[in-house]
Amino acid sequence: MKTKGHHTLENRGNADRIKQPSLSKYKGEDDPHNPFLGEGYYFWDNNIGMAHEWGRIRYPTKGYYIFEGSLSLEDKFLFDLVGNRSDQIRIKELFKFFVAKTGKKDFDLAQFFEVLKFVVKYNPQKNINIFPYKYIRAVDNSKRTLDTIRFNMGKEPYTNLSPVYLICLFELNELALQRFFRIYPS
Amino acid sequence: MSKEVKEYITLFEEFFDEISKEELSAILSKIESRKYHGITVSDYLNSLDSNIDVLKDFYRHNEIITHFENSEHKNAPIPSSLTKGVIKGEHAQSIELGEFSTPVLLNDVQEFSSAGRNQAYYFPGGDNYGYRLAA
Numbered sequence: 001m002k003t004k005g006h007h008t009l010e011n012r013g014n015a016d017r018i019k020q021p022s023l024s025k026y027k028g029e030d031d032p033h034n035p036f037l038g039e040g041y042y043f044w045d046n047n048i049g050m051a052h053e054w055g056r057i058r059y060p061t062k063g064y065y066i067f068e069g070s071l072s073l074e075d076k077f078l079f080d081l082v083g084n085r086s087d088q089i090r091i092k093e094l095f096k097f098f099v100a101k102t103g104k105k106d107f108d109l110a111q112f113f114e115v116l117k118f119v120v121k122y123n124p125q126k127n128i129n130i131f132p133y134k135y136i137r138a139v140d141n142s143k144r145t146l147d148t149i150r151f152n153m154g155k156e157p158y159t160n161l162s163p164v165y166l167i168c169l170f171e172l173n174e175l176a177l178q179r180f181f182r183i184y185p186s
Numbered sequence: 187m188s189k190e191v192k193e194y195i196t197l198f199e200e201f202f203d204e205i206s207k208e209e210l211s212a213i214l215s216k217i218e219s220r221k222y223h224g225i226t227v228s229d230y231l232n233s234l235d236s237n238i239d240v241l242k243d244f245y246r247h248n249e250i251i252t253h254f255e256n257s258e259h260k261n262a263p264i265p266s267s268l269t270k271g272v273i274k275g276e277h278a279q280s281i282e283l284g285e286f287s288t289p290v291l292l293n294d295v296q297e298f299s300s301a302g303r304n305q306a307y308y309f310p311g312g313d314n315y316g317y318r319l320a321a
Contacts (some may be wrong), residue, residue: 130197
């Protein structure tokens with residue numbers, strides 16, 4: 001899958017020195033901006049509006065930059081919670097199994113992804129590779145940016161033409177992130 | 187369950203067979219301590235009292251709804267500055283005092299209300315969201 005990813009950074013007067021996206025880490029329990037899909041490099045999937053919104057909310061004083069990345073994501077390494085029903089079903093079943101085993105029903109998705117990453121790394125010789133992925137894509141349904149259009153006039157069913165997709169790369173490499181350049185301020 | 191999912195579950199089972207209870211408990215505690223829903227309603231509301239700008243954070247807004255589901259937080263104090271009005275925003279871009287026209291009361295929040303304290307409303311859909319803490 002090829003797409004453009006938008007990435008927002010605080011304006012620290014260093015735009016020309018920024019060569020790569022920032023790694024999002026857990027910063028403590030009280031930080032509201034902890035990463036949704038675990039630790040990684042985050043992009044809005046082709047969504048300049050969300051990049052601006054994030055900048056306005058998160059960096060109201062200093063302002064912000066928006067960078068664009070040319071993303072090339074190999075299907076076999078993409079855990080796609082947006083468009084792959086198999087991946088959606090699998091994460092639900094794995095989580096159900098995890099809760100049955102541990103009783104940790106309050107774990108959120110970000111925490112569960114960290115569990116899966118840990119399982120993969122736990123014993124490389126055993127090759128318990130239940131999560132052979134390098135990036136995740138998910139939709140943020142809490143964002144009520146509903147840009148709806150009905151399938152048929154007079155009928156209720158509709159679709160959303162402006163969903164908010166997040167892409168998280170676990171690590172950077174030139175295959176996945178082929179270009180990274182500033183687009184705001186231009 | 188599909189064959190593919192069963193294979194993943196089998197692999198997951200192997201992991202649980204492999205790891206000791208102590209080691210599993212340690213790693214889960216470590217991951218659990220990173221939870222981003224860690225803030226309590228009390229802390230959240232207190233932070234609102236001191237800095238209403240924090241409402242611009244859409245995600246915290248969602249968290250408070252989440253935490254109303256937890257019975258242990260139902261007795262959280264409501265700051266006086268928030269008991270007289272309605273706070274709303276559009277995509278978290280602008281926050282202003284005003285009124286919502288069609289409030290929707292969520293079941294979990296209703297339970298909070300029925301405790302005889304304050305009311306909280308949630309406004310899903312379209313550009314409207316927000317909550318109300320009214321005496």
